[in-house]
Amino acid sequence: MVRNAREHFLTRIGGQASDPERGAKVMFNFGSDIGIDLGTASVLVYVRGRGIVLREPSVVAINRDTGKVIAIGEEARRMLGRTPGNIVATRPLRDGVIADYDVTEKMLRHFMQKADGRRLFFRPRVMVCIPSGVTGVEERAVRQAAIQAGARQAHLIEEPLAAALGAGLDISEPSGTMVVDIGGGTTDVAVLSLGGIVCSRSLRVGGDKFDEAIVRYVRREFNLMIGERTGEELKVAIGTAYPQATPERSMQIRGRDLVSGLPRAVTVTSSQVYEAIKEQLEAVVGAVKEVLERTPPELSADIVNKGIVMTGGGALLAGMDALLSKETGLPVFVADDPMSCVALGTGRALGMIRVLPAPKTRKLFRRVV
Ligand SMILES: Nc1ncnc2c1ncn2[C@@H]1O[C@H](COP(=O)(O)OP(=O)(O)O)[C@@H](O)[C@H]1O
Numbered sequence: 001m002v003r004n005a006r007e008h009f010l011t012r013i014g015g016q017a018s019d020p021e022r023g024a025k026v027m028f029n030f031g032s033d034i035g036i037d038l039g040t041a042s043v044l045v046y047v048r049g050r051g052i053v054l055r056e057p058s059v060v061a062i063n064r065d066t067g068k069v070i071a072i073g074e075e076a077r078r079m080l081g082r083t084p085g086n087i088v089a090t091r092p093l094r095d096g097v098i099a100d101y102d103v104t105e106k107m108l109r110h111f112m113q114k115a116d117g118r119r120l121f122f123r124p125r126v127m128v129c130i131p132s133g134v135t136g137v138e139e140r141a142v143r144q145a146a147i148q149a150g151a152r153q154a155h156l157i158e159e160p161l162a163a164a165l166g167a168g169l170d171i172s173e174p175s176g177t178m179v180v181d182i183g184g185g186t187t188d189v190a191v192l193s194l195g196g197i198v199c200s201r202s203l204r205v206g207g208d209k210f211d212e213a214i215v216r217y218v219r220r221e222f223n224l225m226i227g228e229r230t231g232e233e234l235k236v237a238i239g240t241a242y243p244q245a246t247p248e249r250s251m252q253i254r255g256r257d258l259v260s261g262l263p264r265a266v267t268v269t270s271s272q273v274y275e276a277i278k279e280q281l282e283a284v285v286g287a288v289k290e291v292l293e294r295t296p297p298e299l300s301a302d303i304v305n306k307g308i309v310m311t312g313g314g315a316l317l318a319g320m321d322a323l324l325s326k327e328t329g330l331p332v333f334v335a336d337d338p339m340s341c342v343a344l345g346t347g348r349a350l351g352m353i354r355v356l357p358a359p360k361t362r363k364l365f366r367r368v369v
């Protein structure tokens with residue numbers, strides 16, 4: 001099982017082992033290395049030597065009449081829910097699958113060019129982390145899109161591996177590590193050992209589902225219509241996954257009264273946000289428990305010692321670590337800067353590919369990823 005997962009991964013990102021051009025590339029390594037976290041909520045771009053240079057929402061605004069892209073990233077996000085009839089602002093990866101391939105490609109190309117500017121002249125080597133729900137066909141499409149956008153080589157890396165690398169974990173050892181990444185569209189739970197995924201689960205529940213649940217709750221309890229962005233603001237500002245361990249706060253929000261149709265303000269508390277997202281939190285906990293149940297005993301023992309590491313924006317929800325810890329009885333750690341882990345991990349993986357040529361380091365590379 002471990003071997004298969006590792007080999008699977010090696011063929012996916014290490015498929016360049018017999019690249020005949022490699023010698024030349026190492027000698028004339030003009031091009032930069034770019035790592036891309038193609039997330040469901042945000043895209044981060046890492047450039048070797050410069051760190052994370054771009055961080056923008058994965059949103060694209062399109063004119064429905066002409067099919068033309070009007071805005072990408074932050075500018076497009078401001079249009080979400082505020083567009084006239086002929087313009088749609090969409091999130092092409094929203095639920096962890098590529099809903100619209102053309103739009104995804106345009107977005108990828110836009111961010112690559114924006115991050116690297118003129119340097120794309122020297123075609124970069126690109127490592128893309130894609131949501132785990134993406135299928136084989138879509139994987140090829142992403143790889144192709146990266147090449148078309150100017151990449152000299154395009155590699156894909158699985159999300160849990162990138163997250164673990166970015167969190168600074170040593171995943172090369174024959175020792176179990178558990179990573180839980182809560183993103184916008186999905187939650188990814190995986191146990192890693194020897195640079196491979198031993199068992200994992202991807203759940204279509206992430207921050208977006210929390211936001212939607214808050215919107216529904218406010219409509220039900222206050223007869224007030226609010227948008228998903230307001231739902232997200234409530235979650236980030238006062239939300240809690242474990243009210244016993246976090247301070248009770250409250251926040252005033254505005255929306256449209258369902259009865260009168262007029263704007264109205266209400267005050268929402270942390271415990272109410274908790275009530276709203278309880279079911280979604282249970283789903284996340286359930287996925288973690290399920291993976292723990294499927295983990296081979298030796299690796300379970302390692303996880304008992306090392307604990308669970310959380311990454312992704314959802315890890316920042318107050319009390320999330322306390323909830324997981326209480327439910328599993330294991331220590332839980334939130335990675336430093338959890339929203340950057342995957343992007344940093346793509347950078348580390350690129351570094352490993354770079355050292356490939358020397359036989360000695362190739363061995364290391366094989367072990368690590
Ligand atoms: N402080 C916070 N508390 C709770 N949720 C947060 C916080 N900051 C960001 N998030 C949520 O994290 C999600 C985005 O996480 P991210 O890891 O960037 O997703 P993805 O990798 O899918 O693009 C969003 O749903 C956002 O609302």
Ligand SMILES: [Mg+2]
Pocket residue numbers: 037039040181183312342
């Ligand atoms: Mg992510």
